[in-house]
Amino acid sequence: MRAFPNTYVVPGGSVEQQDESIYHAAVRETFEETGIQIDCNCLTPIYLWESAFPTSIDQGIPSRHHLIIYLHAKVNLFTENASKEEKYEKILKLQKEEVESASWIGADVVSKIVQHIEGGREMTQKLKQSIEGKTFEVFDVHGNYSTSPLDVLFNPDNTIGYERLTTGTRFLLRRWYHIRTHE
Numbered sequence: 001m002r003a004f005p006n007t008y009v010v011p012g013g014s015v016e017q018q019d020e021s022i023y024h025a026a027v028r029e030t031f032e033e034t035g036i037q038i039d040c041n042c043l044t045p046i047y048l049w050e051s052a053f054p055t056s057i058d059q060g061i062p063s064r065h066h067l068i069i070y071l072h073a074k075v076n077l078f079t080e081n082a083s084k085e086e087k088y089e090k091i092l093k094l095q096k097e098e099v100e101s102a103s104w105i106g107a108d109v110v111s112k113i114v115q116h117i118e119g120g121r122e123m124t125q126k127l128k129q130s131i132e133g134k135t136f137e138v139f140d141v142h143g144n145y146s147t148s149p150l151d152v153l154f155n156p157d158n159t160i161g162y163e164r165l166t167t168g169t170r171f172l173l174r175r176w177y178h179i180r181t182h183e
Helices: 022-034 084-089 107-118 125-131 150-154 167-181
Strands: 043-053 064-073 135-140 145-149
Touching (some): 022 064, 043 167, 084 135, 107 125, 107 150
Antiparallel strands (some): 043 064
């Protein structure tokens, strides 16, 4: 994401004048940033998050402040055993102005992130061993593939410049995981 470099977040943005509702804004932003078309009628609010930047008063007085409404859309874009081409090239059309790269992470990875959050963000030996040496695929705006070490998704450092999940994204994934496991 260009606004917060080296962070992994879900597609999003602001409600603009042409948007009839937050749902229409979510559909527009998702399509603009990823090329994925979703239907307003399949969106459900699942989480609220208040965000300020910078995140620490030590880094200066906050210059941005937002209330983020996370919406969930259940879509079937590809099968579990889909090839890289089916997962990325045929589906994603990344917006170069705002998006650097994208990745699909599965429920297995989200469950580990949830363990990390619910364990007080402590990297237990068991969790460390379960992610050690593992990677996830990354697809960039130029159509190139690479991998990134899975442990970056557990990086507790909110210092700008370090690859990480935002705190809001961590808690969104936690909420999604609990909803999914109770369906």
